[in-house]
Amino acid sequence: MNDVPKLVVRELRKEFDTRKERVEALDDATLELAVNEFVSLVGTSGCGKSTLLSIVAGLQEPTSGAVLVDGHPVDGPGRDRGVVLQSYTLFPWLTARENIEFALRGQSTSAAERRSVADEQLALVGLERFADAHPNQLSGGMKQRVAIARALSYRPEILLMDEPFGALDALTRQLMQELLTKVWERHRLTVLFVTHDVEEAIYVSDRVLVMTNRPGRIKQEVLVDLPRPRSYDMLASPRFGELYGEVLESIREESVSGERERGMAA
Amino acid sequence: MPKTRPDAGSGAPIASPAGAPERSRGAALGRARRRRRPDMLRIGGRIGLWPFVAIAAAVFTGLLVLWTLATANAWVKPIFLPSPEAVWDRLVELARGGELADDVRVSVYRIAVGFALATVMAIPVGLLIGAYRFWEAAIEPLVDFIRYMPVVAFVPLTILWAGTEDTQKFLIIWIGTFFQQVLLIMDNAKRVPLDFVDIGRTLGMKDRAILMRIILPASAPGIWDSMRISVGWAWTWLVLAELVAATSGLGYRITTAQRFFQTDTIVGYILVLGVLGLVTDQLMKAFGRRMFRYAEERR
16 A cells, blocks of 8 residues: 555634624544545534535635645645535436536547446446436436446546435445445545445445534544455444444434533523 | 126125125225316326317317307497407408418517527526626626516617617517526526536536536526516517507507407407417427426426
């Protein structure tokens, strides 16, 4: 493994003004991802985890602090970081294949090449048969699979995912976690994955980072020492149970203290 | 369930040991089924093409019958409301003489040019103020201000500016539709999910490319609907302009008819305008469905 971390988030602070008050979303959030590491960010809702991911993607600017990719500070979004969001972001006027081709347009490739890459990516997520379907003909899970294929199609070195399976039903979510893990185990890349689902975080990750309440900071790191390739029967293993308990307890402390603060303020 | 269909059909008692409870349950089911309204009368229900056409045609026919009765029984004087036959005869006469076709041609031409000018200008302006806060601040309040000015009041002014020829008609149609369209299209552009824009950014797209290749296609179905709505207004303003000052067109024919108390011509032309509007609307709806099939929600 390389010595320089793939992604560094250093002392990130983010404040924004709402109509009523100034909100501190992040305060001194610092983390590092090694090359090809899969890291999840978990925390209570509103803890700033999505804000952090958005800043890493270059979609929002931090109040202070820095984001470094390969040791170089990033300024704005770029094709070195692919992004998958919770909402369905496939363009409805394009077919599944055209959505992927759209992402490839920036590159100096021929139309034929783009098409073959798009088909390859669709096959990767098991949707080659739906290449010509428009998003309104696809289920929620299928849409997110195409969105993942689109984000991977231009070969970013970092994949940023903001609760990509949050809108899916439990069963579909499970299948998507398996699919994502399989894809990642075959084509390694660095992933930062935001979720509030503890089981999901442990199943897919090498490392889970727990955030504090707002203003968000990294509170605790849990190393997921489960073997790869992952499989769903690991959920029943004692080690999984221990990790699950550890992460959940850490988040629970935050929810409880958050509730107490709100109670006192009221 | 032992069913004896012929018996049930003829209403004869079912002779089976379980007959009594069977029958009462069957009757309850039947009543429940009878009480349930037809699908087309329930919120969110569906309707087939032919029932739809039949119901719409029945309403038109009903009104026609009412109109015939009103005139045949002399409930109203023919000078105020001529009979359907008189109107029909007059329209046939005007069609034979070529006046009807000429009038329709002139008016359709004016609508086409005036409306096209307004739309071609409203789409870029609407997208711009829907996408950029700066342009919204610069243009939206102004457009809103002008939008509330009565178009009618511009008629004398436009005659001073542009005379009574086609240019003045284009101008009135433009004033009456452009400002409304800008606001409708702005709303369409604003409704494009911000996440679409963000995805464009992460793909390395510049703002201009995002505007042209994400915001424009994403708002296209809405823009088409806005056009469909505003073309109706364009007809109103055109006829108004033709009523006030013109030497040809449907509105002009209506004014001259008024001078000679030819209410049959007036009513006939009003109906022609209604038909033209209905046809335009249905055509645009059909085209829209064809072009934007991908935007349909599937259940």
